[in-house]
Amino acid sequence: MTSPQHVPVLLDRVVELMAPALETPGAIMVDATLGLGGHSEALLEAFPQARLIGIDRDTDALARAGARLAPYADRTDLVHAVYDELPRVLAERNLDHVDAVLFDLGVSSMQLDMAERGFAYAQDAPLDMRMNDQDPRTAADVLNTYPLDELTRILRDYGEERFARRIAQHVVREREQAPFTTSGRLVSLLYDAIPAPARRTGGHPAKRTFQALRIEVNDEINVLRRAIPAALAAIGPGGRVVVEAYQSLEDRIVKQAFAEVSSSDVPPDMPFIPAGHEVDFRVVTRGAEKAVEPEITSNPRAASVRLRAIERLQARGGKDKA
Structure with a gap:
């Protein structure tokens, strides 16, 4: 059901980082962004006594992942949910903790490959971009109804687009003639709105706008x-959270969240850490890990990945910041 280009990013490294948390019999892992199940498949194979809870908001992805993971059906539980609903998902299964949580953020290869989903700027398609087709708002709704200032903010903050205001002005002017319905018209507008010298660098001129939408x-x-x-609150002692992010805003959120729970509030010049002030987490990765060749050549999506991992320490009586 999956096609050859659906290759999980940094697969071996993810398995390696998850290993200490999943080697115990009966360990439970959560793939919070299941997608096509590539990472989960490798983890289920590597840890034959572990169980998986796979979460995705995309019903098509869940169906395809279910087919891929059929050989492990007795150890898998696939859930239609958004990944911030993790506390509810665990509560419904009477779980007070899990051993590992994985996030592989952003749009999936499958979503990009299906033209009718509207994620890809290379094909003219309906401006949809919903990961859950039951959600009410589409990309066309955003383009056709958001005020100028709000469109500018989205393009600037979420797309890191330096010509955000200029693009938003073009959108507002053009939608007065006719509402936006397809990606092809938006791409044409972006070629007009972004100055020619800027279009020659930094990748496709539509990349940042499509990301923001x-x-x-x-x-x-x-x-x-x-x-x-x-996720940090959900893992037990020795548990790990691993995150793959593909754009700087996401990675910054992860970095700050990890730093907050792994940093001591004790002054650095204090010779010892008083009881009750121990940190409850340690960052496992040194900074954000990146993919290298030959993976980037064989799997271009890996070029922008930033991977971080954190571990909850064994209970030592410290305060819980999660």
Whole structure:
């Protein structure tokens, strides 16, 4: 059901980082962004006594992942939910903790490949971009109804687009003639709005605008801000949270959340850490890990990945910041 280009990013490294948390018989892992199940498949194979809870808001992805993970059906539980709903998902299963949580953020290869979903700027398609087709708001709704200032903010903050205001002005002017319905018209507008010298650098001129619209339609930043603390609270001692982010805003949120729970409030010149002030987490990765060749050549999506991992320490009586 999956196609060859659906290759999980940094697969071996993810398995390696998850290993200490999943080697115990009966360990439970959560793939909070299941997608096509590539990471989960490798983890289920590597840890034959572990169980999986796979979460995705995309019903098509769940169906395809279910087919891929059929050989492990007795150890898998696939859930239609958004990943910030992790506390509810665990409560419904009477679980007070899990051993590992994985996030592989952003749009999936499958969503990009399906033209009718409207995620890709390379094909003319309906301006949809919903990861859950039951959600009411589409990318067309954003383009056709948001005020100028709000469109500018979204393009600037979520797309890191330096010509955000200029693009938003073009959109507002053009939608007065006719509402936006397809990606092809938006791409043509972006070629007109972005100056020619800027179009020659930094990748496709539509990349940042499409990213910003996708994030807004799916509320990805707010969901992530809720999901990371929820994952940190969900793991037990020795548990790990691993996150793969593909754009700087997401990575910054993860970095800050990890730093907050792994930093001591004790002055650095104090010779010892008083009881009750121990940190409850340690960052496992040194900074954000990146993919290298030959993976980037064989899997271009890996070029922008930033991977971070954190571990809850064994209970030592410290205060819980999660």
